[in-house]
Amino acid sequence: MxxxxxxxxxxxxxxxxxxxxVAAANAIGNPVxxxxxxxxxxxxxxxxxxxxxxxxxxTANAEHYQHQLPEEIAPLIVAQSDGYSHILAxxxxxxxxxxPRVAALLDVQAISDIQAVVSPDTFERPxxxxxxxxTVQSSDAVKVITVRATAFDPVDNTSGSASAxxxxxxxxxxxxxxxxxxxxxxxxxxxxxxxxVISGGRGLANxxxxxxxxxxxxxxxxxxxxxxxxxxxxxxPNDMQVGQTGKxxxxxxxxxxxxxxxxxxxxxxxxxxxxxxxxxxxxxPIFQVADYGLVADLFDAVPELSAKL
Amino acid sequence: MKILxxxxxxxxxxxKVRPSADGTGVDIANAKMSINPFCEIAVEEAVxxxxxxxxxxxxxxxxxxxxxHEQLRAAxxxxxxxxxxxxxxxxxxxxxxAKCLKAIIERESPELAxxxxxxIDGDNNQTGQMLAALWGVGQGTFASSVKxxxxxxxxxxxxxxxxxTVKLNxxxxxxxxxxxxxxxxxxxxxxMKAKRKPLATITLDELGVDGTVRVTTTKTAPPAQRxxxxxxxxxxxLIDKLKNEAKVIP
Ligand SMILES: Cc1cc2nc3c(=O)[nH]c(=O)nc-3n(C[C@H](O)[C@H](O)[C@H](O)COP(=O)(O)OP(=O)(O)OC[C@H]3O[C@@H](n4cnc5c(N)ncnc54)[C@H](O)[C@@H]3O)c2cc1C
Ligand SMILES: Nc1ncnc2c1ncn2[C@@H]1O[C@H](COP(=O)(O)O)[C@@H](O)[C@H]1O
Numbered sequence: 001m002x003x004x005x006x007x008x009x010x011x012x013x014x015x016x017x018x019x020x021x022v023a024a025a026n027a028i029g030n031p032v033x034x035x036x037x038x039x040x041x042x043x044x045x046x047x048x049x050x051x052x053x054x055x056x057x058x059t060a061n062a063e064h065y066q067h068q069l070p071e072e073i074a075p076l077i078v079a080q081s082d083g084y085s086h087i088l089a090x091x092x093x094x095x096x097x098x099x100p101r102v103a104a105l106l107d108v109q110a111i112s113d114i115q116a117v118v119s120p121d122t123f124e125r126p127x128x129x130x131x132x133x134x135t136v137q138s139s140d141a142v143k144v145i146t147v148r149a150t151a152f153d154p155v156d157n158t159s160g161s162a163s164a165x166x167x168x169x170x171x172x173x174x175x176x177x178x179x180x181x182x183x184x185x186x187x188x189x190x191x192x193x194x195x196x197v198i199s200g201g202r203g204l205a206n207x208x209x210x211x212x213x214x215x216x217x218x219x220x221x222x223x224x225x226x227x228x229x230x231x232x233x234x235x236x237p238n239d240m241q242v243g244q245t246g247k248x249x250x251x252x253x254x255x256x257x258x259x260x261x262x263x264x265x266x267x268x269x270x271x272x273x274x275x276x277x278x279x280x281x282x283x284x285p286i287f288q289v290a291d292y293g294l295v296a297d298l299f300d301a302v303p304e305l306s307a308k309l
Numbered sequence: 310m311k312i313l314x315x316x317x318x319x320x321x322x323x324x325k326v327r328p329s330a331d332g333t334g335v336d337i338a339n340a341k342m343s344i345n346p347f348c349e350i351a352v353e354e355a356v357x358x359x360x361x362x363x364x365x366x367x368x369x370x371x372x373x374x375x376x377x378h379e380q381l382r383a384a385x386x387x388x389x390x391x392x393x394x395x396x397x398x399x400x401x402x403x404x405x406x407a408k409c410l411k412a413i414i415e416r417e418s419p420e421l422a423x424x425x426x427x428x429i430d431g432d433n434n435q436t437g438q439m440l441a442a443l444w445g446v447g448q449g450t451f452a453s454s455v456k457x458x459x460x461x462x463x464x465x466x467x468x469x470x471x472x473x474t475v476k477l478n479x480x481x482x483x484x485x486x487x488x489x490x491x492x493x494x495x496x497x498x499x500x501m502k503a504k505r506k507p508l509a510t511i512t513l514d515e516l517g518v519d520g521t522v523r524v525t526t527t528k529t530a531p532p533a534q535r536x537x538x539x540x541x542x543x544x545x546x547l548i549d550k551l552k553n554e555a556k557v558i559p
Contacts (some may be wrong), residue, residue: 019350063385068534069475070438071441071447071527072447074442080449081372091554092469092470093451093468094469095468096434096438096450097448097450097451098338098438099438100403100433100435100436100437100438100439100442100450101350101438101439101442102405102442103404103435103439104404104438104442105442106444107404108403108404108523109403109404109523110403110433110435110439111408111524112403112432112433112434112435113432118316122527124533126429126432127335127430127434127449128320128335128429128434129432129475129531130399131325131327131357131531131532132327132328132530132531132532133328133529133530133531133532134526134528134529134536135526135527135528135529135530136524136527137524137525137527138523138524139523139524139525140523141446142526144441153460155414157371171369171399175446175447175477175478175481176447176475176477177475177476178473178474178475178476178483179463179471179474179475179476180474181468181470181471181474182471182472182473183470183471184470184471192469202548211338220558221531228487231488231541232427232487232488236491237471238453238471238472238488239467239468239469239470239471240484244429245426245427245487247469248491249515252557253555255549255556261377263322263323264322266428268370269534270535271533274551274555274557275535276532276547276551282540287345287506287540289535289538290538291536291538291539291555292538292539292540292541292547292550292551292555293538293541294499294540294541294543294544294547295540296544296557301544304544305544305548308545308548309548309558
């Protein structure tokens with residue numbers, strides 16, 4: 001049996017999370033194929049062929065796959081699923097949107113957000129906002145899985161030599177259509193890929209003050225994230241939210257500024273290698289997970305830190 | 310237009326849950342229970358659609374033991390018209406829940422189902438997508454804005470890169486993200502009124518759904534513990550530690 005990885009891409013580049021999913025597939029142990037559904041996405045196919053350890057890249061090219069709507073892609077995956085015991089995608093918003101639909105069409109119970117492979121049918125995954133790690137065993141014939149990227153080191157994407165096959169697109173279902181996308185443009189490192197992440201919370205008080213974090217981020221080549229409270233208050237956009245229901249990050253260095261440390265926030269960052277917390281309340285729960293805690297007013301400490309680095 | 314709103318009874322989000330000592334489950338015996346926060350947002354959205362005259366009836370449904378009556382009543386206090394309790398083990402998995410919901414949909418013919426994006430106990434984030442698959446309709450997951458007109462819904466979705474808007478023909482499934490709305494608090498008269506609203510019970514057998522667990526939990530454990538950290542006295546000390554002890558900055 002083989003493992004099928006559903007590529008995450010934007011029709012021009014293969015997204016990094018796909019490489020973490022391949023790493024999880026390698027831990028399962030079967031030969032690995034990648035499926036790409038898109039429109040005019042030849043460069044993605046070429047990139048996928050170079051991913052280490054991949055045997056075959058299957059590409060379905062059709063206009064109705066351009067935005068990879070799950071209504072269209074899920075039946076395509078099901079049509080290709082013969083011979084695969086495992087179907088994996090990264091646990092990003094696209095993977096989470098797509099894979100349960102695939103699982104339901106295959107009549108199997110999906111497994112979300114695995115962080116370890118124990119054996120081909122047994123996996124570890126966080127539940128209750130990461131306060132409990134469950135080991136789960138699937139009795140279904142096909143395992144449909146999303147992979148937590150931070151738990152698997154990405155495989156090399158230069159040394160592979162997979163074959164490329166084009167596969168037939170299915171007729172469009174047409175129950176849904178793409179209207180528009182507002183993608184945040186930034187020249188900073190991406191939140192889930194950065195070595196250093198600086199996140200701000202309600203303590204920042206307004207959107208202008210996030211400028212203090214950007215100044216510090218420039219010094220450290222860091223990405224900037226936020227707590228839900230900062231997003232809800234409109235200081236920053238939703239794609240910056242770190243946590244149980246936002247993005248999961250695990251950088252070398254995470255600096256939490258003006259964040260109290262709610263369970264839901266910790267769920268998104270507590271696997272970071274080194275955690276720094278700057279908070280004026282010495283009893284803030286964030287200090288319980290911080291390697292280095294600085295009890296200070298952020299409006300003094302952050303500019304000082306930027307100036308001294 | 311009828312709207313179906315599936316809600317789940319879960320441990321309140323303020324409770325820090327721990328694995329049980331024997332490593333086979335979780336310690337939640339006396340924990341405070343609530344409506345899953347995302348489901349509360351789903352109820353609020355449906356009730357607002359009714360208040361705007363877009364929806365005619367809001368039906369809440371929950372699968373689990375009898376205790377979920379409490380959450381069904383709470384949802385009716387927020388404005389849902391009636392409730393259906395699917396009598397089932399609390400261990401029912403998303404696929405089986407989705408099958409139950411599909412069977413309810415066949416009986417009730419709603420034009421919209423609004424679910425939470427994720428239940429905060431299992432953190433699965435699956436049921437809405439599965440229901441949409443079984444129903445053969447479009448799915449607007451992680452919604453931060455919903456508009457309905459002329460047989461379709463425009464859903465703005467929170468995605469990793471920003472926001473995406475899709476148009477779905479009705480019927481459709483929507484799952485809520487946190488910023489879709491801020492749920493109201495139930496007023497005392499509404500809580501009283503909710504006690505008299507209809508609550509029907511139906512079994513898995515009647516719905517023709519097999520609730521056998523397919524993904525079993527064989528072990529539960531606490532997450533890797535972080536070693537205790539220290540407090541630094543100044544920015545200078547912090548920089549020194551990061552450079553020379555943790556070696557995470559040059
Ligand atoms: C279902 C659900 C899902 C959720 N998902 C997430 C999620 O994914 N991510 C997330 O982050 N939250 C999430 N939350 C919200 C979470 O529960 C908290 O409400 C939120 O994380 C709090 O954000 P905060 O720490 O910025 O704000 P607060 O808790 O208000 O903390 C602000 C902190 O700033 C400090 N401060 C204030 N001024 C200063 C100053 N001048 N200098 C230094 N320190 C200062 C204060 O001491 C305080 O500790 C979720 C909640 C629910 C119900
Ligand atoms: N037992 C249940 N009863 C009713 N609705 C449920 C149940 N389980 C899940 N749901 C719905 O599905 C959503 C997503 O749950 P999940 O897929 O478990 O993360 C929840 O927010 C509910 O709207």
